[in-house]
Amino acid sequence: MFLQQLVNGLTIGVIYALIALGYTMVYGILKMVNFAHGDIFMFGSFLGLFFMKHLHMPLYLAFLLSAAATSAIGVVIERVAYRPLRTADRIVPLISALGVSTFLVSLAQKLWGTEMHPFPTAFGRGTVTVGSITFSEIQILILVLSFILMLGLHLFVTRTKTGTAMRATSMSLTNAALMGINTNHMISLAFAIGSALAACAGIMVGIYYNAVYPTMGYMAGINAFTAAVLGGIGSIPGAMLGGILLGVVENLGGAYISTQYQSVISFTILIIVLMIRPTGILGKKDINKV
Amino acid sequence: MTENRVLLEINDLCVKYGAIPAVKQVNLRLYQGEIVALIGTNGSGKTTVLRTISGIVRASQGNIRFEGSEITKLEPHRIVQRGISHVPEGRGVFADLTVLENLKMGAYIRKDKAAIRQDIEQMFSLFPRLAERKNQLAGTMSGGEQQMLAIARALMARPKLLLLDEPSMGLAPLIVKEIFRAIRSVNREGVSVLLVEQNTKMALAAANRGYVMETGSIVVQGDAEELKNNAVVKTVYLGMH
Numbered sequence: 001m002f003l004q005q006l007v008n009g010l011t012i013g014v015i016y017a018l019i020a021l022g023y024t025m026v027y028g029i030l031k032m033v034n035f036a037h038g039d040i041f042m043f044g045s046f047l048g049l050f051f052m053k054h055l056h057m058p059l060y061l062a063f064l065l066s067a068a069a070t071s072a073i074g075v076v077i078e079r080v081a082y083r084p085l086r087t088a089d090r091i092v093p094l095i096s097a098l099g100v101s102t103f104l105v106s107l108a109q110k111l112w113g114t115e116m117h118p119f120p121t122a123f124g125r126g127t128v129t130v131g132s133i134t135f136s137e138i139q140i141l142i143l144v145l146s147f148i149l150m151l152g153l154h155l156f157v158t159r160t161k162t163g164t165a166m167r168a169t170s171m172s173l174t175n176a177a178l179m180g181i182n183t184n185h186m187i188s189l190a191f192a193i194g195s196a197l198a199a200c201a202g203i204m205v206g207i208y209y210n211a212v213y214p215t216m217g218y219m220a221g222i223n224a225f226t227a228a229v230l231g232g233i234g235s236i237p238g239a240m241l242g243g244i245l246l247g248v249v250e251n252l253g254g255a256y257i258s259t260q261y262q263s264v265i266s267f268t269i270l271i272i273v274l275m276i277r278p279t280g281i282l283g284k285k286d287i288n289k290v
Numbered sequence: 291m292t293e294n295r296v297l298l299e300i301n302d303l304c305v306k307y308g309a310i311p312a313v314k315q316v317n318l319r320l321y322q323g324e325i326v327a328l329i330g331t332n333g334s335g336k337t338t339v340l341r342t343i344s345g346i347v348r349a350s351q352g353n354i355r356f357e358g359s360e361i362t363k364l365e366p367h368r369i370v371q372r373g374i375s376h377v378p379e380g381r382g383v384f385a386d387l388t389v390l391e392n393l394k395m396g397a398y399i400r401k402d403k404a405a406i407r408q409d410i411e412q413m414f415s416l417f418p419r420l421a422e423r424k425n426q427l428a429g430t431m432s433g434g435e436q437q438m439l440a441i442a443r444a445l446m447a448r449p450k451l452l453l454l455d456e457p458s459m460g461l462a463p464l465i466v467k468e469i470f471r472a473i474r475s476v477n478r479e480g481v482s483v484l485l486v487e488q489n490t491k492m493a494l495a496a497a498n499r500g501y502v503m504e505t506g507s508i509v510v511q512g513d514a515e516e517l518k519n520n521a522v523v524k525t526v527y528l529g530m531h
């Protein structure tokens with residue numbers, strides 16, 4: 001029972017982590033919460049559904065194309081709705097983000113209606129039993145793919161020149177520019193990667209719950225944002241840790257206390273962590289002292 | 291240094307923060323191979339001049355030319371590509387990157403991997419302390435070490451002109467000496483230097499020429515030797531009465 005709940009919690013936790021990474025990468029550089037990120041996740045899910053249902057593509061192609069298209073959407077959103085406001089008051093881009101969020105939900109409703117769409121895949125419905133734990137195929141896909149994506153991101157930001165430049169940019173936009181780094185490219189890249197990860201999460205969630213709908217980004221966004229704050233917003237390992245922790249705690253709480261209290265439990269954890277460490281588990285206070 | 295070719299030329303530069311002027315009608319010239327000192331009291335606009343050269347803040351009037359072509363409106367990363375590296379006030383090292391990663395970021399605009407590796411070794415011989423700490427996070431180093439790293443990192447771009455903003459700030463005299471020795475040696479290798487300093491004595495000892503700023507304007511300029519004996523400089527900046 002415990003191990004089973006742990007696996008279920010991990011499954012949803014890695015999903016939170018994937019979405020949380022988008023919040024944290026953007027926040028890390030721009031110090032801005034991209035309120036539209038949950039809706040980007042929703043769009044990724046719908047695009048995956050579209051590629052499979054209407055263009056009859058295999059699942060892996062749906063992942064690839066949705067990730068590519070969604071990252072383009074993320075880049076365009078930043079270019080059109082956030083970049084022109086970069087020197088404005090901090091509240092201004094936040095309002096713009098809320099506008100983008102509303103726009104994406106309305107657009108999805110216009111294109112696909114307000115109802116829930118089942119995900120047309122035979123994949124993921126079977127199960128595998130290991131000892132006392134039963135994994136559904138989709139759980140295995142979620143755990144394995146999320147792990148690969150997170151490992152890939154980790155290697156990218158720690159081992160490559162561009163990834164290092166992205167981290168440098170999140171430490172200081174100005175000092176990164178003084179290295180000859182085109183910081184606008186780094187910002188676009190953060191949006192592209194964050195949106196692609198959200199799209200993958202969107203498809204996986206769509207299959208897992210067998211439901212895709214225009215407002216699905218709302219709760220997923222709030223939970224993932226909570227995870228990012230829990231782990232320390234701005235920190236990439238923090239987002240991974242926060243997502244997994246939140247998923248596991250929420251699930252165990254739901255199983256042993258009551259599913260009614262799931263959100264209460266996660267927010268209680270968040271508040272306790274923030275009381276002890278206001279910057280989140282792996283968050284930095286202020287990286288640049290200048 | 292006797293070539294007399296103008297490398298950097300600042301003409302009638304004005305910079306404002308909002309409505310408040312920080313730099314007013316500044317004219318400055320730096321010849322190839324020179325070390326030029328820019329000194330002045332707190333808040334006189336020295337940092338603003340450097341930040342405008344690098345494109346971080348924008349001129350409201352006037353222009354800046356580098357090697358004869360205008361750079362006033364270029365983006366900061368383009369200015370680095372032209373050959374200007376800026377060591378900012380407060381050093382600006384990437385605290386969560388290692389010494390080695392910081393140096394590699396300094397070479398961001400370059401693609402010649404083998405030469406980059408050689409230059410890193412050269413930085414380690416210029417500042418041996420950095421070699422011992424190459425895998426240490428920059429944020430955990432002392433102020434002096436961070437300053438050395440900031441200078442080495444700027445040099446990794448192989449600049450023609452190095453902008454230094456108060457490299458001696460907050461450092462012990464021995465470290466300041468080491469840093470000035472490095473600045474001289476880098477200059478001898480052909481890198482021109484625009485040096486902002488509060489430590490007027492050290493700055494004028496290292497520089498060929500100097501400019502003195504007060505509330506946004508250049509008030510005195512001349513050869514370093516001349517400035518050392520200038521009455522204003524003597525009383526205000528060298529503490530002689």
Ligand SMILES: Nc1ncnc2c1ncn2[C@@H]1O[C@H](COP(=O)(O)OP(=O)(O)OP(=O)(O)O)[C@@H](O)[C@H]1O
Pocket residue numbers: 307311312330331332333334335336337338339379
């Ligand atoms: N970001 C900013 N916003 C508003 N005003 C600024 C800003 N930066 C500097 N100033 C103002 O512009 C003027 C010049 O500042 P600057 O930092 O260029 O002087 P400085 O000569 O480098 O001083 P210091 O020796 O203290 O470093 C000062 O009056 C300062 O208060």
Ligand SMILES: [Mg+2]
Pocket residue numbers: 336337338379455
């Ligand atoms: Mg200054």
